[in-house]
Amino acid sequence: MGTSPVLRKNASDLDGASGPFIDLETRATKDDHQALRLWLRLLSCTVRIENYVRGKLRQEFATTLPRFDLMAQLERHTDGLRMSELSQRLMVSGGNVTGITDQLERDGLVARTLNREDRRAITVKLTESGLKRFREMAASHEQWIIELLSGLNQEDKQAMLGMLRKLKTHSRALAVLGTHHRPSPMDRRK
Helix, strand or coil: CCCCHHHHHHCCCCCCCCCCCCCHHHHCCCCCCHHHHHHHHHHHHHHHHHHHHHHHHHHHHCCCHHHHHHHHHHHHCCCCEEHHHHHHHHCCCHHHHHHHHHHHHHCCCEEEEECCCCCCCEEEEECHHHHHHHHHHHHHHHHHHHHHCCCCCHHHHHHHHHHHHHHHHHHHHHHHHCCCCCCCCCCCCC
16 A cells, blocks of 8 residues: 555554554644545555554454455456456556565465566466465455444545545546646635
8 A cells, every 4th residue: 555664653552542542644733635534544544544453453354455366366257367468457566476476486375477478478367276265365355344433433435435435526527637636726625
């Protein structure tokens, strides 16, 4: 996700038992633009959830989030994926994918094969034991997310999905146009 190690370290305590929780949102003040405060809150929630999941994967499955994410991509593509496709889907460098794949292959969870159409390309697939292991992790992962979001009722979740879809569509449109929206005086309202 691109968070720094400092954020992970600071964001590891979800329950706040060790004192006041310091996260990205604490950077904002009431005088900051509402959009900035909202962005920092979204980012803080994302970092907290991600760190909770990282901890649970480490604790319960002795694995990492990048390994889980790579296996999730392979589970969705039963014929396997090329290393370059994995890199694109995971939005990481080819070197990162190679390192993670090496670890998973040593553990017998994935297998590499030469691509029949392009002998220079390598396809990665989950092994039977890899698929079984991933499905165990995925079932737990789903329960962790359900638990983390259980503070919201169905209507809250549906409303958030709608609002975030709107935000995603707008931000994608800006990225495609390559423009930077300059806030109008109306936008500057808090």
